Amino acid sequence: MQKPKIRTMEKLSSEIGVSRPTLSRFFQDPTSVRTSTRARIENALQTVDYVPNFFATKMNRKSSGLIGVIVPHLNDLFFSGLIEAIETSALAADYMVITQNSHNDPALEAQAARNMIAMGADGVIMAPIGDASSIDALSRLKQERPMVFVDSRLQDHFQDVDFIGTDNQQSIGLIVDYLCRSGEPPAFLAMPNLNSNNLEREQAYTSRMHELGHEPMVIPRSTNGETLGFEEYAYRLMDAYFSHGNLVDQTILCANDRLAIGVIRAANRHSLFGTAGKDPSRFRVAGHDDYPLSAFVFPSLTTVTQNTQAIAEAATGQLLRHIRREDRIEDAVSLTFDAELRLRDSA
Amino acid sequence: MQKPKIRTMEKLSSEIGVSRPTLSRFFQDPTSVRTSTRARIENALQTVDYVPNFFATKMNRKSSGLIGVIVPHLNDLFFSGLIEAIETSALAADYMVITQNSHNDPALEAQAARNMIAMGADGVIMAPIGDASSIDALSRLKQERPMVFVDSRLQDHFQDVDFIGTDNQQSIGLIVDYLCRSGEPPAFLAMPNLNSNNLEREQAYTSRMHELGHEPMVIPRSTNGETLGFEEYAYRLMDAYFSHGNLVDQTILCANDRLAIGVIRAANRHSLFGTAGKDPSRFRVAGHDDYPLSAFVFPSLTTVTQNTQAIAEAATGQLLRHIRREDRIEDAVSLTFDAELRLRDSA
DNA sequence: TCTAATATTTTACGCGTGTTAAGAATGGGA
DNA sequence: TCCCATTCTTAACACGCGTAAAATATTAGA
Numbered sequence: 001m002q003k004p005k006i007r008t009m010e011k012l013s014s015e016i017g018v019s020r021p022t023l024s025r026f027f028q029d030p031t032s033v034r035t036s037t038r039a040r041i042e043n044a045l046q047t048v049d050y051v052p053n054f055f056a057t058k059m060n061r062k063s064s065g066l067i068g069v070i071v072p073h074l075n076d077l078f079f080s081g082l083i084e085a086i087e088t089s090a091l092a093a094d095y096m097v098i099t100q101n102s103h104n105d106p107a108l109e110a111q112a113a114r115n116m117i118a119m120g121a122d123g124v125i126m127a128p129i130g131d132a133s134s135i136d137a138l139s140r141l142k143q144e145r146p147m148v149f150v151d152s153r154l155q156d157h158f159q160d161v162d163f164i165g166t167d168n169q170q171s172i173g174l175i176v177d178y179l180c181r182s183g184e185p186p187a188f189l190a191m192p193n194l195n196s197n198n199l200e201r202e203q204a205y206t207s208r209m210h211e212l213g214h215e216p217m218v219i220p221r222s223t224n225g226e227t228l229g230f231e232e233y234a235y236r237l238m239d240a241y242f243s244h245g246n247l248v249d250q251t252i253l254c255a256n257d258r259l260a261i262g263v264i265r266a267a268n269r270h271s272l273f274g275t276a277g278k279d280p281s282r283f284r285v286a287g288h289d290d291y292p293l294s295a296f297v298f299p300s301l302t303t304v305t306q307n308t309q310a311i312a313e314a315a316t317g318q319l320l321r322h323i324r325r326e327d328r329i330e331d332a333v334s335l336t337f338d339a340e341l342r343l344r345d346s347a
Numbered sequence: 348m349q350k351p352k353i354r355t356m357e358k359l360s361s362e363i364g365v366s367r368p369t370l371s372r373f374f375q376d377p378t379s380v381r382t383s384t385r386a387r388i389e390n391a392l393q394t395v396d397y398v399p400n401f402f403a404t405k406m407n408r409k410s411s412g413l414i415g416v417i418v419p420h421l422n423d424l425f426f427s428g429l430i431e432a433i434e435t436s437a438l439a440a441d442y443m444v445i446t447q448n449s450h451n452d453p454a455l456e457a458q459a460a461r462n463m464i465a466m467g468a469d470g471v472i473m474a475p476i477g478d479a480s481s482i483d484a485l486s487r488l489k490q491e492r493p494m495v496f497v498d499s500r501l502q503d504h505f506q507d508v509d510f511i512g513t514d515n516q517q518s519i520g521l522i523v524d525y526l527c528r529s530g531e532p533p534a535f536l537a538m539p540n541l542n543s544n545n546l547e548r549e550q551a552y553t554s555r556m557h558e559l560g561h562e563p564m565v566i567p568r569s570t571n572g573e574t575l576g577f578e579e580y581a582y583r584l585m586d587a588y589f590s591h592g593n594l595v596d597q598t599i600l601c602a603n604d605r606l607a608i609g610v611i612r613a614a615n616r617h618s619l620f621g622t623a624g625k626d627p628s629r630f631r632v633a634g635h636d637d638y639p640l641s642a643f644v645f646p647s648l649t650t651v652t653q654n655t656q657a658i659a660e661a662a663t664g665q666l667l668r669h670i671r672r673e674d675r676i677e678d679a680v681s682l683t684f685d686a687e688l689r690l691r692d693s694a
Numbered sequence: 695t696c697t698a699a700t701a702t703t704t705t706a707c708g709c710g711t712g713t714t715a716a717g718a719a720t721g722g723g724a
Numbered sequence: 725t726c727c728c729a730t731t732c733t734t735a736a737c738a739c740g741c742g743t744a745a746a747a748t749a750t751t752a753g754a
Contacts, residue, residue, distance in 0.1 A: 002490075005491075007740090008739095008740060008741085009740070009741065010740080010741090018702090018703090019702070019703045019704075020703095020741080021702085021703075021704085021741095021742085021743080021744095022701090022702060022703075023741095024741065024742065024743085025702095025742095027741095028742090033701080033702085034700090034701060034702080034750090034751095037701085037702080049487060051461050051464045051465045052465060052740085052741075053465060053467075053739085053740050053741070054462065054465035054466040054467075055401075055402040055403075055405045055406050055466070055467070055739090055740080055741095056402075056406065056709095056739070056740035056741045056742085057740085057741060057742080058402045058741095059402050059403065059406070059708090059709045059710070059739095059740080059741065059742075060708060060709040060710090060740095060741065060742045060743075061709085061741090061742060061743095073431070074421075074427040074428075074430055074431050075424060075427050075428055075431060075639070076427075077422060077424065077427075080421040080422050080423075080424075080427050081421075081422055083421055083448075084420070084421050084422060084448065084450065087448060087450070088450070096462075098445070099446055101430075101431065101434060103431065103434070103435070114398050115401065115443075117398045118398045118399060118400060118401035119401040119402070120400075120401075120402070140396060144352075229639070231639075231640070231643055235643075261640065261643045262643065264643070264645070265642070265643045265645070265647070268645050292422070292576070292578075293578070293608065293640050293644075295612070296578055296582075296608045296609065296611070296612045296644060297640075297643060297644050297645060298611070298612070298615050298644060298645035298646075299645075300612070354710090355709095355710060355711085356710070356711065357710080357711090365732085365733095366732065366733045366734075367711085367733095368711095368712085368713080368714090368732085368733075368734090369731085369732060369733080370711095371711065371712060371713085372712095374711095375712090380731075380732085381720090381721095381730080381731060381732085384731080384732080399710085399711075400709085400710050400711070402709090402710080402711090403709075403710035403711040403712085403739095404710085404711060404712080405711090405712095406709095406710080406711065406712075406738090406739045406740070407711065407712040407713070407738055407739040407740090408711090408712060408713095408739085695754100696753105696754090697752100697753090697754085698751100698752090698753085698754100699750100699751085699752080699753095700749100700750080700751070700752090701748100701749080701750065701751085702747100702748080702749070702750080703746100703747080703748070703749080704745100704746080704747070704748085705744105705745090705746080705747090706743100706744090706745090706746105707742105707743085707744085708741100708742080708743080708744100709739105709740105709741090709742080709743105710739105711738100711739090712737105712738080712739080713736100713737085713738075713739105714735100714736085714737085714738100715734100715735090715736090715737105716733100716734085716735090717732100717733085717734080717735105718731105718732080718733070718734090719730100719731080719732065719733085720729100720730080720731070720732080721728100721729090721730080721731090722727105722728095722729090722730100723726105723727090723728090723729105724725100724726090724727085724728105
């Protein structure tokens with residue numbers, strides 16, 4: 001059960017009786033050696049413990065076979081789902097994924113970008129923190145490696161970087177239309193932090209409301225919510241409103257489902273969805289993203305989908321295309337996926 | 348804005364006018380060089396783009412400064428929270444974290460274990476898949492690197508590996524006691540997959556029920572739920588029961604909160620929590636873990652906490668202790684954290 | 695059996711940095 | 725000014741494997 005451990009390819013080659021370069025080729029592609037030799041090597045590997053040194057294999061090579069993924073944080077099922085889907089796609093193309101978490105800290109994000117350069121990642125898929133991101137570090141990364149933004153994108157210096165995400169104009173338009181034709185026009189609850197999604201969604205809401213002849217109403221941000229989870233932020237904010245009897249007959253469209261989940265909790269606390277013997281108010285909530293748990297809250301959340309799977313696959317595909325051909329002359333691609341309505345019980 | 352790019356330490360040294368070994372020492376510890384030289388180097392680095400090659404730095408070194416984390420999947424806020432907390436702890440100790448996702452696939456888990464050896468990780472924190480895990484690959488890892496299990500542990504060959512997690516005996520006892528004294532004794536809903544937590548919690552439930560003089564009742568597993576999310580699995584299973592009028596007056600204790608969230612949805616669908624003009628049934632649900640969203644479902648979920656933060660910190664600390672001193676003679680540690688009741692509205 | 699094609703081995707160098715030892719330079723204090 | 729302790733430079737080797745070119749062995753085909 002305790003197989004002898006071989007630490008270098010050199011020793012392994014003398015052990016098996018095959019030259020080291022042959023072993024090297026075997027590990028890169030077993031079919032590149034004669035079948036009889038392959039059998040000999042594979043047999044020997046059964047009786048011995050050997051793992052090629054990861055760093056040494058990447059040293060003197062043009063391609064590292066690594067794809068980097070940088071996300072602003074992990075405590076969000078959208079990002080964890082995105083990573084899983086990227087990993088699956090990348091694995092299918094024989095790439096290994098290295099994930100770095102920014103922890104919402106621009107300094108860590110910059111460090112992550114440096115790590116990607118240092119590890120010779122063939123390309124990087126990045127969901128940036130937002131307007132706090134380090135322009136310097138990311139510009140550096142951009143000009144050293146093929147790169148693709150997902151979920152949210154950066155302005156100004158990054159217009160030449162591909163983007164894969166949701167068409168907020170379309171998705172917000174869809175849900176605003178629905179809410180307006182099925183009841184009162186909605187107010188809008190934005191995220192506490194700033195990124196392109198938040199801005200785009202708020203703008204999409206405002207312009208769509210104007211088009212429909214309604215006056216938009218954006219609920220003022222709370223100033224001290226940066227550190228809270230979205231649910232908690234929305235819960236506290238709305239609980240304060242409801243406690244004063246404000247917004248209790250409103251329809252509220254949230255910039256994402258996690259906010260909506262917090263709003264629903266606050267609404268339940270104030271019995272806005274009705275209780276036995278009391279008339280239900282006209283309160284409604286809708287979200288955006290189709291967060292995995294949105295179907296499980298009560299009332300289940302009406303929202304628009306965000307196709308994580310498709311975004312991840314498209315991002316990986318687009319990045320691999322960049323990696324394979326060297327020409328970066330073409331214009332930046334902006335690939336957005338249309339959302340679909342998920343009508344449930346909250347609106 | 349476009350700084351010249353230096354690709355090797357060699358060129359950087361001739362650029363600055365400092366020898367390469369001095370630079371090498373500077374990058375490992377800036378205080379190890381004279382203040383005047385440090386200033387010179389730091390100044391030069393402002394005007395130049397240079398990032399040390401990650402692989403080369405790790406090549407000829409005893410310690411890689413890397414800590415590996417292997418999780419069975421990412422689509423779970425418990426694991427994503429665990430990873431974030433481990434990253435924070437490790438960062439504070441100047442370690443970099445490499446995360447590998449098993450995707451619930453024993454082959455991928457085995458590959459992840461090999462990768463940790465290949466990358467010379469100083470130690471590995473592992474949340475195993477469960478009884479499907481590859482004994483071979485993990486034994487190999489265990490005897491090559493310091494290792495710590497979190498969340499769930501493996502049996503038989505891994506009794507000598509430290510474990511950090513929740514004391515299921517205590518936590519399940521706590522919630523069973525509460526449920527029994529506040530209403531009907533609970534039935535138990537287990538997870539569809541097999542790991543030590545699942546087994547321990549079921550056993551803890553059974554034995555505690557016996558101690559209290561009640562007959563335990565474990566709801567039979569559904570056979571085809573391995574691929575579903577916990578929520579969906581529980582929802583479908585319980586929806587089937589409720590549709591036939593079964594278990595509608597029960598109290599159900601779930602092996603984890605995600606199951607409970609699915610149960611709550613099914614119960615809502617069948618109005619088991621009461622509706623206007625109808626008597627509420629005596630249906631109750633409780634969970635285990637205090638999943639981040641458990642407070643936001645309706646009715647909010649009564650559960651017992653699992654201290655992710657503490658588990659992560661203890662695991663990192665324990666691993667670092669192993670890494671620092673070489674003696675592995677001592678007995679394996681089993682560090683479990685007590686749970687606390689979180690009484691909310693579902694039971 | 696012989697030749698050509700293919701596969702493998704030998705040999706040698708390269709990747710970028712860690713690390714060591716010996717000698718040279720520097721700085722501070724007496 | 726001189727001496728000693730630091731700090732630095734120089735030179736060299738190490739890490740484990742990729743890679744290329746030339747030499748050699750093997751195999752297939754006639």
